[in-house]
Amino acid sequence: MMQSIPGTYYLAASSQSCAAVLHYSTESLSILDPAGAVLWQGNDFTTGADLPGLPLEVRLVDGSYFLPDDPKARLNQFQKAGLATRLEQHKTIIVLSVLLVPVLLWWISMVGIPKMAVAIVPWVPPTAIAAVDQQTLLMLDKTMLNPSELTADTQQYWREQWLQALTSLPQQQQRVIDIQFRQAKHLGPNAFALPAGTVVFTDELVSLLKDKPDALLAVFLHEVGHVQHQHGMTLLVQSTATSLVFAMLFTDLEGITEVLLGTGSSLLQASFSRQMESQADDFATDHLKALGKSSSGFIDAMQAISSASGGKNAEELEQWMQYLSSHPSSVERIEKAKTKQ
Structure with a gap:
């Protein structure tokens, strides 16, 4: 025919x-x-x-x-329509797709990828993790951090105090920690841990808590908790995987993809990061107790940092931003620590 x-x-x-x-x-x-x-x-x-x-x-x-x-x-003319055509013309499938695709994306981002990240991190070579530390600190030194203005003796004193406390912990919970000090006025009183065990304290935090050694120790233990639980590498793997998922989904919409990769990933990971912060808080308060100290050091640190960041106004802002913030609110963390006194 x-x-x-x-x-x-x-x-x-x-x-x-x-x-x-x-x-x-x-x-x-x-x-x-x-x-x-x-x-x-x-x-x-x-x-x-x-x-x-x-x-x-x-x-x-x-x-x-x-x-x-x-x-x-x-x-x-008697040829069957292609699969895509048949799916497009099937109203039930269209409705199910509209309902299920967002749920599937949520599950991939909030459940699937975090679980995958936790499973992958133990297999990452130590040399690769060390390289992440080196490159990250190098980048921060060029963009956000300045050389510490603390004297060499002051830096050495705090290193000895904290590392001595670390050696008192059970052997299986000891890690090689490299303590660094940096000056960062725009960051204010702060500390952070990199995946391989580099812990950075700002001069501003040391100055703020210099008369409260247990508070500084609590902050140090909190950052060690991040290293112990491999939070930094886990978050890096999760962020990369989430970005790849969005890149594949929106491969022909480069502008939208860039926005999603820059901001969407952070929003999707906020809940997981709050869980990390809670784990690090628990590590700090539990090990303060193991060292014969109460959790009051952790509470003092949180209250001092909160006050330095704006006090009551900062707390109110935290309550409004709790779903976007990567940290639990200071009030929530302090109340939890009080239960461990």
């Missing part, structure tokens, strides 16, 4: 085209212009992807091609 399909014929290696009619049977295919002259004839051709709502491109061996005027036209 001969099938006739009107459309447009595009010449090979040229921008020229003309109206034409494609005649197709199981034996041959021919393309004729409006006057009936044969433009192409033969059996050596292929068809493009059968995409819903788009005309099926007929690609000829010489590089020319034919596009039907009717997007629904196919070379065999």
Whole structure:
């Protein structure tokens, strides 16, 4: 049975085209212009992807091609529509997709990827983790941090105090920790841990808590808790995996993808980061107790840092931003620590 399909014929290696009619049977295919002259004839051709709502491109061996005027036209009128077309026309599947795809994305980002990250991190080579520390600290030194203004004796004193406390912990919980000091006025009183065990204290934090050694020790133990639980590497793996998922989903929307990779990932990981902070807090308060100290050192540190960051106004802001913040609120952390006194 001969099938006739009107459309447009595009010449090979040229921008020229003309109206034409494609005649197709199981034996041959021919393309004729409006006057009936044969433009192409033969059996050596292929068809493009059968995409819903788009005309099926007929690609000829010489590089020319034919596009039907009717997007629904196919070379065999009895041919079944492609899978994508059938899915597009199935209303139940459309409704289920609208409902289930967001749920699936939420599960991948909030459950699947975090579990995968926890499973992968133990297999990351120590040399790779050490390289992350080195490169991260180098980048921060060039952008956010300045050399410490604390004297060498002061730095050495605090290193000895904290590392001595660390050696008192059970052997299986001891890690090689590299304590660094940096000046960072725009960060204020702060401390952070890198994946391989580099713990950085700002001069501002040391100055704020210099008369409260147990408070500084609590902050140190909190950061060691991050290292002990491999939080830094876990978050790095999770962030990378989340970014890759969004990149694959929005590969043709570069602008939107950049926004999602820059901000969406942080929002998706906020809950997981709060869990990390709670684990590090528990590590600090539990090990203060193991050292014969109460959790009051941790409470003093949190209260002092909160006051230095704006006091009551900062607490109110934390309550408003709790779903975006990567840390539990100071009030919540202090109340939890009080239960361990």
